[in-house]
Amino acid sequence: MKTLLNLLGVALLIITLSFTPSKTKTVVIDVSHGGHDHGQQEHSITEKDIALQVAQKLQELSQNSSVEIILTRDSDAFVSLKDRSAFINKQKPHYMLSLHTNGHTDNSVSGYELFYGGEDYYEASKKLASNLSESLDIDLPSRGIKQAGFYLLKNTTCPSAFLEMGFLSNSQDRDYLTSESGQMAIATAIFKSLEQL
C-alpha cells in the first residue's frame, strides 16, 4: 500500500512538472528600502513593507507561468544600492523593475508614475516603462512616464524601470496601497505586462 502511494506520488509529481511551463523570461523585482531604511512613512505604514507585499504577490502570480520573478529581498533586510545592482546583474535578467511608493508635502497629490533612464538600455527601458504604464489599469491616476538618473537605472545591465505605485501622503492612495485588493490589482497588472513583453 505504501509503495502504491509512493508510486502515485511520483506520478502526480511528473504530471505537475509536465504542466508547469518552463521559465523563459527572468525578471528581477527590486524590493526597495528595508531594515532601518523605511522609505516613505506615514504613521505605521512604510514604503518598505508595501514594496515587499506587492513583490510577494507578483512572485505568487508567476508560479505557474513562463516568467521567473527574483526579488532583491524577501524579508525586512537592508540592502545597499551597490549590493542590489551587483545582485541584479548576476541574475542576468531580461528586465528589472524597482517598486516604490511616493510622498509629498501636498497631500492632495495622488497617482502612480514610471521612471526610466540609463544609457546602454535607454530605448528598451523606455519601452518597458511605457508597456507597464499601458497595463496599469488600476484605481489610481497615472502621472505619466519620466526620465530619471537613479543609481539602479544607471547601473543595471538590462532594461529597467522604477514604479512609484502611489502616494502614502494621500489618504486615498494610502488606503489602496495598503489593501489586499489594491496590492493584488497592482501586482496582477504588472505581471500581465511582464508576461506579454
Ligand SMILES: [Zn+2]
Ligand atoms: Zn523609494
